[in-house]
Amino acid sequence: xxxxxxxxxxxxxxxxxxxxxxxxxxxxxxxxxxxxxxxxxxxxxxxxxxxxxxxxxxxxxxxxxxxxxxxxxxxxxxxxxxxxxxxxxxxxx
Numbered sequence: 001x002x003x004x005x006x007x008x009x010x011x012x013x014x015x016x017x018x019x020x021x022x023x024x025x026x027x028x029x030x031x032x033x034x035x036x037x038x039x040x041x042x043x044x045x046x047x048x049x050x051x052x053x054x055x056x057x058x059x060x061x062x063x064x065x066x067x068x069x070x071x072x073x074x075x076x077x078x079x080x081x082x083x084x085x086x087x088x089x090x091x092x093x
Contacts, residue, residue: 001086002028004078012081014047020058020075023085029064029071032087043076044084054085 005012006019030041040055054073055061064071073085 001084001090002073003082003084004076005082006078006080008080012047014079014081018077018079021078023073023076024070025072026070029066029069030061030087031066032089033061034064034066039088041073041085041087042090044086045081046083047079047081 002023002025004021004023006021032039033041040053040061042051043054044051054076058075059077060074062072062074076083076085
């Protein structure tokens with residue numbers, strides 16, 4: 001599970017300003033997605049409670065390998081508040 005926040009202020013703020021970020025992790029991968037590539041990770045918006053699939057035409061996951069134990073998540077939409085990125089089954093909707 002990853003928790004990310006594109007911190008623009010000291011406190012979370014719900015605005016329409018969304019940035020896209022790329023996250024690269026070592027010693028981490030989405031285990032369930034590595035086993036079943038039809039179960040992409042989910043993003044849980046901690047401000048409004050929405051949960052949605054991470055893989056869209058814009059957001060992609062590369063290098064999600066159990067053997068290499070690393071992952072890169074590209075073009076993650078993040079506002080000025082925290083979101084959780086987790087394997088399906090950890091975050092349900």
